[in-house]
Amino acid sequence: MRDSFAIGILSAIALSFMLWLAWTQRERVLPGHNDFIQLYTGARLAFTGELYDRARVTEVQQEAVGVTGEAWRYTRLPYYAGLLWPLGLLPYRAAYGVWQVLSIGALAGFAALWRPPRLGLTVLFTLLSLPVFAGLMNGQDLSFVLLWLALAARWHKSGRPFWAGVALALCASKFHLFVLLPVWIVGQRAWRLAAGLACGGAALVVLSFAVGGVDWPVDYWRVLADPAIHPDPGTMPNLHGLMSFWPAVRWLEWPAAALTVGAVWRVARRGDFDTALAATLAGGLLVSYHSYLPDCGVLLPAALVVLSTTASAWLRVLAMFLLTPVAYFLLVQKSAVAALIPAAVLALVVVMALEVKSYTATSGEA
Numbered sequence: 571m572r573d574s575f576a577i578g579i580l581s582a583i584a585l586s587f588m589l590w591l592a593w594t595q596r597e598r599v600l601p602g603h604n605d606f607i608q609l610y611t612g613a614r615l616a617f618t619g620e621l622y623d624r625a626r627v628t629e630v631q632q633e634a635v636g637v638t639g640e641a642w643r644y645t646r647l648p649y650y651a652g653l654l655w656p657l658g659l660l661p662y663r664a665a666y667g668v669w670q671v672l673s674i675g676a677l678a679g680f681a682a683l684w685r686p687p688r689l690g691l692t693v694l695f696t697l698l699s700l701p702v703f704a705g706l707m708n709g710q711d712l713s714f715v716l717l718w719l720a721l722a723a724r725w726h727k728s729g730r731p732f733w734a735g736v737a738l739a740l741c742a743s744k745f746h747l748f749v750l751l752p753v754w755i756v757g758q759r760a761w762r763l764a765a766g767l768a769c770g771g772a773a774l775v776v777l778s779f780a781v782g783g784v785d786w787p788v789d790y791w792r793v794l795a796d797p798a799i800h801p802d803p804g805t806m807p808n809l810h811g812l813m814s815f816w817p818a819v820r821w822l823e824w825p826a827a828a829l830t831v832g833a834v835w836r837v838a839r840r841g842d843f844d845t846a847l848a849a850t851l852a853g854g855l856l857v858s859y860h861s862y863l864p865d866c867g868v869l870l871p872a873a874l875v876v877l878s879t880t881a882s883a884w885l886r887v888l889a890m891f892l893l894t895p896v897a898y899f900l901l902v903q904k905s906a907v908a909a910l911i912p913a914a915v916l917a918l919v920v921v922m923a924l925e926v927k928s929y930t931a932t933s934g935e936a
Contacts, residue, residue: 608645635662680716681696794860815906826856834919
């Protein structure tokens with residue numbers, strides 16, 4: 571009872587702090603002058619074949635929102651614009667309000683579904699997560715990614731690995747954070763989950779061609795290759811950001827990526843489902859080329875698993891560090907202290923690989 575009361579008080583304090591931070595950004599948050607602009611633009615241009623046309627994107631944003639910018643070009647896959655198409659039928663402010671209500675609902679769904687740890691601690695650390703609230707304030711879709719992850723984990727544990735894979739396919743909205751999923755799947759021998767992921771992914775590809783037209787892969791590649799959508803690498807919580815502080819040794823990014831992949835493979839082969847997923851999420855963030863503060867939200871479920879299951883003092887310290895707002899205030903300083911975040915995530919993955927206990931998994935779905 572005392573623990574529950576203390577967690578409730580701390581949760582209320584954490585929520586009050588995050589609401590205060592949001593209020594300090596109210597001139598940007600309340601009118602929706604944030605990344606929701608690009609999502610709304612995609613919804614408006616769905617099925618037109620003009621999703622990645624710079625001139626049309628600018629025109630739509632000026633007409634619907636009154637502001638535009640390079641940072642708000644549509645950078646998601648076409649299927650996502652199709653899913654958001656109903657929002658494009660609404661005026662911008664109404665669509666933004668609906669989006670934020672849905673985002674908060676998705677975050678509540680994550681907190682209700684994710685285990686371990688128990689509900690109270692999950693709620694507390696969710697409310698303490700600066701990346702999660704940065705995602706909400708920026709009008710991003712991180713809350714939905716967390717919900718799909720929680721659904722995938724819940725369905726896998728309840729003996730429905732195929733549907734867990736389908737849920738994971740929906741994380742394609744931020745596919746760059748999940749490039750190590752194949753390592754996890756092969757290491758865990760999660761073949762039925764892989765089948766669900768493949769079927770879900772195939773459906774999204776078909777929808778992408780329906781929404782974006784036959785030329786969308788070429789147009790999308792041009793958007794991703796534009797340096798304008800990858801500003802300030804020093805604030806990226808990944809290996810690319812880590813090495814940006816030492817240009818002379820930028821080549822170390824590749825060996826560090828190889829080390830990350832090897833560590834995730836070891837955890838996937840020897841660890842249980844939760845531990846392997848935690849390492850995959852942390853490792854995926856590290857090897858992503860494009861990621862910023864809100865993307866660190868995938869560390870929330872990863873660190874919760876580590877904190878709840880490890881007996882290693884080192885891992886507990888690293889997990890606690892990555893669960894607190896302090897870590898992410900360092901990330902946005904645009905100085906060398908920002909390198910502490912990717913360095914801590916790399917240390918987390920490597921120590922997980924060193925500490926993981928042997929786990930016999932002839933099939934991760936048996």
